[in-house]
Structure formats: structure tokens, C-alpha cells
Amino acid sequence: MLGARDTLPLLLGAAPFGLIFGALAAGSMLxxxxxxxxxxxxxxxxxxxxxxSLLTGGAGVAVIVLTTFVVNLRHMLYSATLQTGVARLPQRWRVLLAFWLTDETFAVVHHRYVHDDATPFRHWYVAGSGLAMYVNWLAWTAAGVLLGQASPALTHLGLEFALVATFVGIVVPLLRDRPTIAASLSAAAVALLARDLPYKLSLLLAALAGVAVGVWLEERAARGEHE
Structure with a gap:
């Protein structure tokens, strides 16, 4: 599958992330x-x-659900961008592609899906990328569980740097217009200013700020075009 092939570089970036999660989760109440x-x-x-993190910190279910929901609101933007190519697909396809949609898959398929590939089989490209990321994530989570049990020091090796590098590689190419840049800067600023709040609430506030600024600027630009 071409989607899986084009996703290979990002699979390596996700590997340390999966290892660390597996090791941390295996050593927790999970x-x-x-x-x-x-x-x-x-x-x-x-x-x-x-x-x-919230679970081990004693946060309530409502806080966990709300925080993860807001952090994942970006997937609504991803879906809106890609929806023209999946609107006519059967529901089973749309549900599957929605479940497999990640930051990495969106980054890989966005240009091809929207601009370069006009065939009726574009969803197979997305499926290939999504399935590759899914299998990769499960495999490295399992490896993290096993290695974490054998070597508890695994979580202190600084492997999480790969996540930062991967995230930068995904985000920077997408910073092409004013709303996107402003949303990213706003989210980063709020995350830094609110970093001392408990229960990772800084992430919740940063996500809300980024979405609000991006939507406001896009609506403002749309109004300007019609005036």
C-alpha cells in the first residue's frame, strides 16, 4: 500500500513514544x-x-474525559479537511478512517488526498497509512510493556525527545497561513503561562485557545472576502 510506504519515516518517530507509554502504563494501575x-x-x-498522567494523579473521570476530548478536538479539523473525499463512502469506511486518523496520517495524506490524487480509491491510501500507524503503535506499546517490566529504567532514557522531533516535523509544514500560525502561537503561549496548573489543565486551556483563535481569524477572513 502506498499510504503505508509513505508513512514509514513517521513509524520510527512513533516507536520511542510507544515504548515509553507501554513501560509507564505497565508500571501503573493499568x-x-x-x-x-x-x-x-x-x-x-x-x-x-x-x-x-491524570489517572495516576488522582483526577476524576470527568476531568480526564474533558481534557482528552479537548486535546483531540484537532481531529475535527482534520476530518473537516478530508471530508470531501469520504462523504460518499459507506458508513463502515468513514468510521474506520475516523478511528485511524492521527496527526501522522493526516500529515502524510493531506497534500495527496486534497490536491494530487483524484481517483475514487483515495481512501485506500488513507487506510494504508492509518493501518500502518495502528499496527506500529500496538507493536511498540507491547514492546514497552515487556521491556519496561524487564528494565524499569527504560522510562528515564530520554526517548521522549523523538516525540518532540516528530511533532515539529508534522506541525511546521502546516504553518502556511495566518490563522494556523496564530492558533499555534496562541496555544503555545497559553500552555507555557498555565504550565503550573494541576491535572494538566494547561493543555486543555492551550487547546481551547488555539481553536478559538484559529476559528476567529478564519471567520474574520471569510467576512472580509464578502465585504
Whole structure:
């Protein structure tokens, strides 16, 4: 599958992320089975880390659900961008592609899906990328569970730097217009200013700020075009 092939570089970037999550979750109240179940059913790396952190910190269910929901609001923007190519697909396809949609898959398919590929089989490209990321995430979570149990020091090796590098590689190419740049800067500023709040609330506020600024600027630009 071409989608899987084009996603290969990002699979390596996700590997340390999966290792660390598996090791951390296995050593928490979730345990190894819980870690694998979360990766299989949730499949949202950042949301899983946040949920795990909040869970071990004693946060309530409502805080965990609300925080992860807001952090994942970006997927609504991803879906809106790609929806023209999937609107006529059967519901089973749309549900599957929505579940497999990640930051990495969106970054890989966006240009091809919107601009370069006009065939009726574009969804197979997305499926290939999404499936590759899904299998990769499960495999590295399992490896993290096993290696974390054998070597608890795994979580202190600084492997999380790969996540930062991958995130930068995904975000920077998308910073092409004023609303996107402003939304990113606003979210970053709020995250820094609110970093001392409990229960990772800084992430919740940063996501809300970024979405609000981006939507406001896009609506303002749209009004300007019609005046």
C-alpha cells in the first residue's frame, strides 16, 4: 500500500513514544493488559499519555474525559479537511478512517488526498497509512510493556525527545497561513503561562485557545472576502 510506504519515516518517530507509554502504563494501575487495551481501543498517543498522567494523579473521570476530548478536538479539523473525499463512502469506511486518523496520517495524506490524487480509491491510501500507524503503535506499546517490566529504567532514557522531533516535523509544514500560525502561537503561549496548573489543565486551556483563535481569524477572513 502506498499510504503505508509513505508513512514509514513517521513509524520510527512513533516507536520511542510507544515504548515509553507501554513501560509507564505497565508500571501503573493499568498494568500490561490495560496498556495494550488502551492502545487498541483509544489509539491516540497524546490523549493516552494525558489520561495516564491524570489517572495516576488522582483526577476524576470527568476531568480526564474533558481534557482528552479537548486535546483531540484537532481531529475535527482534520476530518473537516478530508471530508470531501469520504462523504460518499459507506458508513463502515468513514468510521474506520475516523478511528485511524492521527496527526501522522493526516500529515502524510493531506497534500495527496486534497490536491494530487483524484481517483475514487483515495481512501485506500488513507487506510494504508492509518493501518500502518495502528499496527506500529500496538507493536511498540507491547514492546514497552515487556521491556519496561524487564528494565524499569527504560522510562528515564530520554526517548521522549523523538516525540518532540516528530511533532515539529508534522506541525511546521502546516504553518502556511495566518490563522494556523496564530492558533499555534496562541496555544503555545497559553500552555507555557498555565504550565503550573494541576491535572494538566494547561493543555486543555492551550487547546481551547488555539481553536478559538484559529476559528476567529478564519471567520474574520471569510467576512472580509464578502465585504
Amino acid at each position: 498494568g500490561g493488559a490495560g496498556a495494550l487495551a488502551m492502545s487498541a481501543l483509544v489509539f491516540a498517543g497524546s490523549a493516552q499519555f494525558i489520561a495516564l
